[in-house]
Amino acid sequence: MGFANKTVIVTGASNGIGRGVAKGYAESGASVILADMDEQEGLLYAEELKNNGHEAMFVKTDVRKEADIQHLMDITLKTYKTIDILINNAGKVLFKSLYELTIEEWDDMMNTNLRSVFLCSKAAAASMRNNEMGGAIINLASTRAIMSEPDSESYAATKGGIKALTHALAASFSKEKITVNSISPGWIETGDYDSLRDEDHQQHFSNRVGKPEDIARACLYLTATENDFVTGADLIVDGGMTRKMMYEE
Secondary structure, eight states, X not given: OOOTTOEEEEETOSSHHHHHHHHHHHHTTOEEEEEESOHHHHHHHHHHHHHTTOEEEEEEOOTTOHHHHHHHHHHHHHHHSOOOEEEEOOOOOOOOOTTTOOHHHXXXXXXXXXXXXXXXXXXXXXXXXXXXXXXXXXEEOOGGGTOOOTTOHHHHHHHHHHHHXXXXXXXXXXXXXXXXXXXXEOOBOOSOGGGOOHHHHTTSTTSSOBOHHHHHHHHHHHHSXXXXXXXXXXXXXXXXXXXXXXXXX
């Protein structure tokens, strides 16, 4: 799966899963655009990737704003002439009692996590449709689209919406050779991995908690040109956690 001469936009790329995904593409030869609101960390990471011999650029982007998204696409096209892959990773988490959750907080979650996927996909596809080989879009959903704990209504709604939006986009973009898939991560540790307990790892068939590079490898697979038969799908990457029966003894 080669990504040389490919241009990849990763939203929410300054930290966490997005940072790992950006690294995966950079190490695979792609030109990577890091889109994020965290300008300080984003600029530092872009510089780190370039110092390691990779092609990378940071563009400050608030995915809640359509103007910012269009600016991101315009800068990418001006710099690299093409948009081949879009990773819609930007998002936030909110756990709050439904009785205390405000409509402003609900709307902010929808705009950040879900509407941004629609806006970014629409803007990127407008360019991808002109590519000879089309393009590929990955939307980061979550296993919380199919399982929940209390006080997670706004987050679960956005992730369920992303899964549904993914197969709708796959249908709409099919004639333009643009594949659209989602990835539903489970527990992906983006902090101190070494501080995890044995019981944390044993919640998984894989016997370990996930890492950002696990999601990066899934993205590489789904966006490889030779894997264009996979579209409209949701790939659960959770070490088997959502399939493991757990009883309290």
